């Protein structure tokens with residue numbers, strides 16, 4: 001293709017965390033990228049805390065592929081911090097409330113297992129939580145966890161794309177898409193491949209809506225707790241996540257059934273009640289937000305090209321764990337798109353029948 005601003009290699013649709021990371025890796029590979037995104041303050045990326053938590057669930061098991069995901073995520077976010085001159089990766093231990101002796105025993109047993117001592121501490125250091133929260137039966141502490149300001153990353157990357165004239169800020173219009181033999185046109189733009197990174201809105205994508213998208217709504221509160229001084233993350237039914245200026249992210253709810261993506265009174269009441277259960281300090285609610293996670297039933301991302309139209313591809317399904325999954329799989333998706341490196345079966349959309 002001739003080199004001009006309108007001739008590009010990849011057209012990306014959607015610039016949440018998935019689109020941001022993929023755009024970054026494609027640009028790193030020397031490809032010309034243009035993004036179409038309609039900013040939405042209710043996109044999952046704008047509402048998420050961005051917690052990277054290596055030990056999850058009631059059985060305290062390591063998250064899928066976490067030994068590879070976390071070091072790669074850390075390296076990628078640090079590289080983006082330098083490139084965009086922002087601070088987004090905050091290494092923070094997670095304190096996890098253990099509600100009874102059974103939970104405490106399970107935790108202690110797990111800390112002794114091979115591969116777990118790297119992430120789990122048998123003694124938790126409560127620090128400021130000791131004075132400002134209701135004491136629980138016991139606590140475990142997770143390390144090599146982090147909180148990533150994924151919304152701030154998407155905003156900074158959007159500013160970078162604007163500077164490069166590489167973003168069109170509008171709702172993608174499927175009527176304007178013309179699929180050609182060797183590529184496609186979108187208005188004035190000609191590209192080899194379009195990659196859809198639309199988050200949960202992919203369920204309305206006429207080419208990829210055969211994939212089993214779920215979508216799980218989550219609501220969160222942003223609260224001010226003056227003088228709390230918490231530095232670690234606490235998980236006591238809900239998460240308390242330090243942001244900045246005495247602000248904390250409290251969340252979240254998790255619903256597979258919902259009418260829309262608006263915040264609800266029930267969601268707010270639930271979160272406020274959970275916070276009151278644990279916090280012994282006054283707080284003020286500053287914001288109440290909601291979004292829909294691009295969650296999928298088998299909890300594995302969606303990567304690949306359309307089975308009949310290879311000009312169209314998808315990078316989605318980051319679910320509840322975009323902050324840790326995103327960098328690693330965006331890099332693999334970029335390698336697949338640019339070098340034809342085979343995708344792993346677990347994430348390849350070829351696992352679903354069209």
Ligand SMILES: Cc1cc2nc3c(=O)[nH]c(=O)nc-3n(C[C@H](O)[C@H](O)[C@H](O)COP(=O)(O)OP(=O)(O)OC[C@H]3O[C@@H](n4cnc5c(N)ncnc54)[C@H](O)[C@@H]3O)c2cc1C
Nearest residue numbers: 014016017018038044045048050051172199218321322323
């Ligand atoms: C309440 C909540 C808490 C969360 N907490 C965490 C957490 O602690 N840790 C973690 O790792 N993950 C967390 N997540 C999950 C995380 O947010 C997601 O995994 C990730 O942000 C998904 O990114 P995405 O780019 O796929 O989707 P999105 O963030 O939804 O971005 C999609 C983008 O595409 C745009 N778009 C869609 N369709 C079109 C169209 N047709 N035309 C133009 N633009 C379009 C949207 O406007 C948006 O900008 C949380 C999510 C929620 C909702």
